[in-house]
Amino acid sequence: MFSEIDTARSVDTTEFRDRITPPDSIDQPMRSGEIIQLLTPDGQRRKNSQFDPWLRDITGDVLADLYEDHVVARRIDTEATALQRQGELGLWPPLIGQEAAQIGSARALRDDDFVFSSYRENAVAYCRGVDLTDMIRVWRGNAHSGWDPYAIGMAPPTVIIGAQTLHATGYALGCKRDGIDSVAIAYFGDGATSQGDVNEAMVFAASFQAPVVFFCQNNHWAISEPVGLQARRPIADRAPGFGIPSLRVDGNDVLAVMAATRIALDRARSGGGPTFIEAVTYRMGPHTTSDDPTRYRDRAELDEWAAKDPIIRLEALLKNIGVFTDELRESVAAKADQVARDVRAGCLSLDPPEPLTVFDHAYSTPNSWLDRQKSQYAAYLDFYSGGAR
């Protein structure tokens, strides 16, 4: 009698490609809670007739590249954490454990797609081609935004939880109006799903059939709050009630993530409207370098997830298919070392901005009040610059 998510129906096994049609005709629901996995923790490739067609171009070479992305992303994380410990960065939000979720989705995007993310998506930024110094700029406290959003198709990190989902929806609406098939993708966490903005974004996206992908990394924690506090149902179950189809994938499985993202992007490009993806993953590190997770979570949980590490399983797959050569190992290690050096050098190269730049870009046009204030502060700096006081 109650309207409920179907928890009984088994998964449809027909070929998916043929079914890409407006959401109303997607009538074969995924079983609530089921997590799609193509790559097991020990590197076995599980067949999936719906997802596999989306991965036909993922050759051994591509897998090797993805592997490099993973290793580099983790290395950036380690290096940035070290820089923070050494006082060179103010803060760093580690993504360790979430590499597959970020890389699998980001590598599915086209250059002309546009990313709206939270603070944690540094592997996404890396895949978008961000300059490494630019990546570090925010976290050293030099700028609020490190890169040119239009150069890499990625907005600056949004710190206000969930706000960016509406921006993605609006951007997608703009793409639709412009008659192009670019797609906006919004990255956000499990905690964010509780925010009004995220729900309103789903309402607007569904209403306008905006070409947007809602990509939720359920990393099981919002700082100290477990996902169960935010949602008593699998997060992927939320979207269908808004008229948005959803997919729930193993977020530590780069192949499942990539296939799901490609499916969602394809739906968006072909006029199918929004799709919601829940990537089930785990935040292996602290919330940020300021956090002390031992206060709220158990070692056992960490161990459990360590066994599901995205890099380990990708490495195992590469070994299984014979791609993991010594040469690959070495080239990836060299690349990671180089990136780490670049991150560090970039970081250290960032001098504090000039004092008067504090006034710049509050407005794009002259503002009599602020211009006067700036002039007075310039006079102040001048007055005391000779050590007058």
Added chain:
Amino acid sequence: MFSEIDTARSVDTTEFRDRITPPDSIDQPMRSGEIIQLLTPDGQRRKNSQFDPWLRDITGDVLADLYEDHVVARRIDTEATALQRQGELGLWPPLIGQEAAQIGSARALRDDDFVFSSYRENAVAYCRGVDLTDMIRVWRGNAHSGWDPYAIGMAPPTVIIGAQTLHATGYALGCKRDGIDSVAIAYFGDGATSQGDVNEAMVFAASFQAPVVFFCQNNHWAISEPVGLQARRPIADRAPGFGIPSLRVDGNDVLAVMAATRIALDRARSGGGPTFIEAVTYRMGPHTTSDDPTRYRDRAELDEWAAKDPIIRLEALLKNIGVFTDELRESVAAKADQVARDVRAGCLSLDPPEPLTVFDHAYSTPNSWLDRQKSQYAAYLDFYSGGAR
């Protein structure tokens, strides 16, 4: 593959009473979009093995009382609209067409339950026993809130769309903490479901398993916006994704509404947590007396819904079961006349408040700033009271 509301499964027909258990075990979903109806537009009683047990005490006498409520509520509406046209009220939000939704739900409540409503729930207020003059106070512009919320178990009308759903959730949480089995019920419209607050209320209610009933009157319009702009799925489909079971009932059918509300209240009282009810009804009048619905909707739609009028069908039922006597007709008419006279008399009895009361109750304790301002304004009124200027 997509997680979707089940649109295929047929309705469960087992006895409901036995299935009142925590939401996780409610595994027999209602078919998406299906509307439960116990009373057809022509007054036929449709059997429903799940709902009927909840109506065993609804004898002919009770039906006659409900009928009186309907007629009186509509009469209040007509009288208030007339008063507005005559310049005696500033505004009135007619509920015409929504009597069954409001009366069926309000009459299911206990005195110690608590209502958080929007501006349109005047029939709910009537059922809560509000003094008729108090009901009119807000709309004449004499006060922001006409009644003592604690006296009738109903908060003042909330004008900010959706905000009251969170208040109901908090109140329910308080009841739970107090160890009592009172329930909070939130009334809101179809348009309100787009607001962040309403979605956050569902998140909080589910997370805390608060004893709250979300009662959505889908009257098909939010001022000029059709419900399809807010939701591409039946509104009742929204809640399950939040872990909240939902019921979709014919909102013009007082019996279906009452049974659904009783089911939801019972779940709440017995620790089952929140329930969402969508009462599918229609706003037969303008949004408010300021609105001109001819600008945005068709006569044909109105005619269609006129045929589903809640009073007509209740009258037909009473006739069918032989309760609709001349005596009843006359007593109801007399009551309605009396209420209308009381509303008018109450309205006209309301003189403008004293000027200095503009300062009262902004704070419950002395406030040096405001007290000074009040004293200055008192001096101002004094100074000019002799027509000095």
Added chain:
Amino acid sequence: MTTTVAARAERTDTQQATTTMTLAKAINTGLRSSLAQNEKVVLLGEDIGRLGGVFRVTDGLQREFGADRVMDTPLAEAGIIGTAVGLAFRGYRPVCEIQFDGFIYPGFDQIVAQVAKLHYRTGGIVRMPITIRVPFGGGIGAVEHHSESPEAYFAHTSGLRVISCSNPQDAHTMIRQAIDCDDPVLFFEPKRRYWVKGEVDQNITGQTPMESARVVVPGNDVTVVAYGPLVMTAMDAATAASDDGVSVEVIDLRSLSPIDFATLTASVRKTGRLVITHEAQQFGGLGAEIAASITERSFEYLEAPPVRVTGFDVPYPPAKLEEHFIPDLDRILDAVDRVMGNRNSLTDWGN
């Protein structure tokens, strides 16, 4: 006699026939011009399409420009503003309608934390040419949340511009200037003046810049600063005062952030006396900023401390009490007496 280029431009403007229209219609025609001139201009809001808005300010625009340029949105203010942010990222110039002043708060976070900050956040790369239209103020006998004056919240928010119009010509010109502006603009429309009629020249070149205040009544004894709905009241007060032999200069602020202090300072240095009036509650309102800044800049010219005539520091009251909340002609005149050192309501009031 030679004609300068500027004078010629002026003449061209004035050659443009003016039309009499209401303030609401003047905004409507302004929106229409902007929609026609720039296809990146889109309108978003509740009930702005088929209904034309509850005040009919967008009447006919959806019919003319289509439902994808004049969009009825779902009922959620954060959604409206947040969607506009995304559209601005993509190069659009969204114009959002907030149905009534009191409904802007659900969108406050998106306005304050996103719209206002994105240009600064991105070091000047991303622009937020978003206009947020807000019918504001009381005096229409409305229920709660329909009569507020929240402008000070936005004026106190760095990164935003805040303007308000008081007459049809400005309404038309300023909405177009707001839409043309590359910074986000809060545009406060004096809802109880929507039906005021005036001549409107739809040519906006040659009009007063958006940031400028305007002396609407020249005078010598007292400067009265007002904006939005109270400009008319202040002008009436000036007329009444002149009957009493007091020469009041009325300034229509027009831009609430930034404030055109050059014009204000010039006036106060002439009159030596300042009265500021707004409907918003007094504590921390714009009147405080004006009084503080003028005092800071023109202390030695002041004959008396600046006086504020404002709404009281209570939530907006029920309609039957609003006459005891909104500043009226008499309260302004009382303040004029006060700064003039004439007998007034506080003469015998103990401080």
Added chain:
Amino acid sequence: MTTTVAARAERTDTQQATTTMTLAKAINTGLRSSLAQNEKVVLLGEDIGRLGGVFRVTDGLQREFGADRVMDTPLAEAGIIGTAVGLAFRGYRPVCEIQFDGFIYPGFDQIVAQVAKLHYRTGGIVRMPITIRVPFGGGIGAVEHHSESPEAYFAHTSGLRVISCSNPQDAHTMIRQAIDCDDPVLFFEPKRRYWVKGEVDQNITGQTPMESARVVVPGNDVTVVAYGPLVMTAMDAATAASDDGVSVEVIDLRSLSPIDFATLTASVRKTGRLVITHEAQQFGGLGAEIAASITERSFEYLEAPPVRVTGFDVPYPPAKLEEHFIPDLDRILDAVDRVMGNRNSLTDWGN
């Protein structure tokens, strides 16, 4: 010699042993006392339970009072405030933690349109004894949205009380006074002073009332008004000024709405000079209200126009620039020179 009742009460207070603790701990013990004394007190917020809050202000309280009195909530500020409103309807006294200043805006509507208005709306029947705790201000090298000073928005909102503490004793006393108050209170905690230590007497009777300002440094030449994090800076400035022979009186405002103008007026009538400092942006900030009100009430006592030393009117800047945003000792001293008529940074600056 006879001992008056008041003096005896005082003595009882002082007999209570004081303890040295940080400002954060002083709030913690204050919350603890309130939870222990009144079972209607409940705490709501993000990460306030097991984690004890990101600043550990609620450390240990969930363990002591249970998860149904110290509640971790879902991640939604409107949800937190709106739920608190419902709890208040039911007779509770909720204390909400907003994790950082910049995250209060999603809850703005519930605060401004509901919490602030419900007592007025219901003609005094429903009370909203809700305390909203907000760690505020900069100086901790944080990323965006973690260093803001949004107090003026709330001070401009009728129906709310706004207070801020500057030292451990007040932190302890004032959080308890806020919770005891039947009106809603915004409690701004100076986050960069959380680790400042001081003596705390946990007996709150006999302490300064919540609405009172306090003269923390007596002086004769200039009044410097500060609150929250800048009180310490202002005190340092007073010390430095006294080396230059200028006697500065420092007032800790404590209550930002209402403001204790009796104390301020008395001081300014003595010194004739006023400097106000806050981290919040200047335009429309509380400094404007103080300058305007003091000018209105004590015009003839002023030797110089009041001067404001504040954050600039830009969004809060990146950490590496915050030293060029937050008022420091030198900027306050420069303002002191200005009101004293001494040579200062603006002496040669063209207006």
